[in-house]
Amino acid sequence: MVKRWDPFREIAHLSEIMSRILEEEFSERSQALTSFQADWIPAVDLIELEDRYLLYADLAGIDTSTIRVEVMDKRLILSGERPIKKVASSYKYHRLERPYGKFYRAFSLPKEVDAKKVFARLQNGVLEVVLPKAEKELPRKIPIKCQTD
Numbered sequence: 602m603v604k605r606w607d608p609f610r611e612i613a614h615l616s617e618i619m620s621r622i623l624e625e626e627f628s629e630r631s632q633a634l635t636s637f638q639a640d641w642i643p644a645v646d647l648i649e650l651e652d653r654y655l656l657y658a659d660l661a662g663i664d665t666s667t668i669r670v671e672v673m674d675k676r677l678i679l680s681g682e683r684p685i686k687k688v689a690s691s692y693k694y695h696r697l698e699r700p701y702g703k704f705y706r707a708f709s710l711p712k713e714v715d716a717k718k719v720f721a722r723l724q725n726g727v728l729e730v731v732l733p734k735a736e737k738e739l740p741r742k743i744p745i746k747c748q749t750d
Contacts, residue, residue, distance in 0.1 A: 640702025645679070647708055654710060654732040661726030662699070668723070670730055672716045677732065679706045 645658045658679060660668065668681035685701040713735040721730040 639680075639705040641683075641700030641704050642706060643679075643704050645706060645708075649711070652734055654714065654734070656708070656728075656730040656732070658706070658728040658730075659726065660723065660728045663723075665723050668721075668728065670719070670721045670728075672714055672719055672732065675710045675713055677708045677710060677714075677730070679708075679728075679730070680704060 643658045643660055645656060648655045648657075654677075656677065656679070660681070660683075663681060663683045667683070669679070671678040671680075680703070682703045683699075683701050710732070714732040715735045718733040719731065721728060723729075
């Protein structure tokens with residue numbers, strides 16, 4: 602008995618295999634990142650200067666007590682929350698376009714920063730984080746003393 606080749610059956614089989622692979626991958630990643638879930642992502646600019654990095658993040662309407670800036674190794678982590686403002690139940694929303702909830706951003710930096718000198722300030726709804734680069738230990742010439750008898 603001769604079986605006819607059905608390309609659609611093979612495509613369906615490949616689709617099933619790909620779905621299973623992607624589902625496994627996403628479930629592993631979501632389990633690893635559960636503590637880093639974010640409801641929204643603030644816009645940022647990250648600039649490198651000769652002696653420091655500058656990060657500017659749009660965080661209008663957020664209290665500084667809800668913002669966290671952390672530096673670990675060559676990573677900058679920015680997280681926090683913008684809570685939704687509760688209004689009287691008689692109000693009717695016509696639009697809700699501003700993002701609310703938790704946010705999380707992590708950035709890899711090309712060079713080490715001096716964590717002790719990092720500072721941040723929030724002004725006019727823009728968070729500025731200044732990350733001075735770590736000073737490398739410069740090569741030092743060691744003088745050789747000569748003793749004569």
